[in-house]
Amino acid sequence: MQKRTIQQAGVTLVELMIVIAILAILTAIAAPSYQQFVLEARRAEAVESLMNAQLLLEEYRITCGSYGQHGTTFASCSNISSSEMSSVLGMKSDYYSFALTSSGASYTLTATAKDGQTEDKEGSTRCSPLTLNQSDQRAPAACW
Template sequence: MDTFRRLAGFTLIELMIAIAIIGILASIAYPAYTEYVKQAKRADGKSALLSAQMAQEKYRTTHTAYSASLDAIGVSGTSPDGYYTVAITGTPNATTYTLTATPRSPFTDSTCGTFAVNQDGKDYTGYASADCWKK
């Protein structure tokens, strides 16, 4: 009988190479994943704003001015998934209004921040840029 048998398995070097490859792949994949998650959360805020914008226009068809209250137009103060707070800023009148969607804690978006729309469409003045609306 053969008293010395070769044991099958991985060497320490092979194991370290495999761990290094996994680390490199993870360092590439994780930032891409987090950016994808932020894009999905931004979509929540943008859809809430566009729904509120449609509600404002509908309200205006039967009243002399835009509404100053989200309740009056039947819109919630939070986005559907809860990542943004929706608000009417300023004082709406017969011709103007501004709606904003601000990120809610714990979600933060230092790249885009607050999204806004007004009676003319997307509002970039002091709010998220046109690039953020595309992301």
């Protein structure tokens, strides 16, 4: 009598569990790094918005002689369109709220984190609020 050998194709339960364990370990390592990367990318967008606003405010000051008064309509002495200046005053983001405080001779731009963005840190330094003023002082320094 001849013996038949039957070859079975497939994956055993042990092999499947090993693959799942490896994937779980890789995910546990990669997820926090990815989340931190996303927070930093959102912060970079906020920094970009603050710096663009700073450029417009400086252009306005060069043309008009002052930064304008907070809470008032900026004079039309500049070649900056009212829509550009409105975009500075009404910057919007899903992750930051922006504010401008201006007194004619000085200003402070602020970006305050919202929701999950409040977890953004650079080392042990929390990165909210981000501030930028007319002297180009940036706080917190580690987050710029």
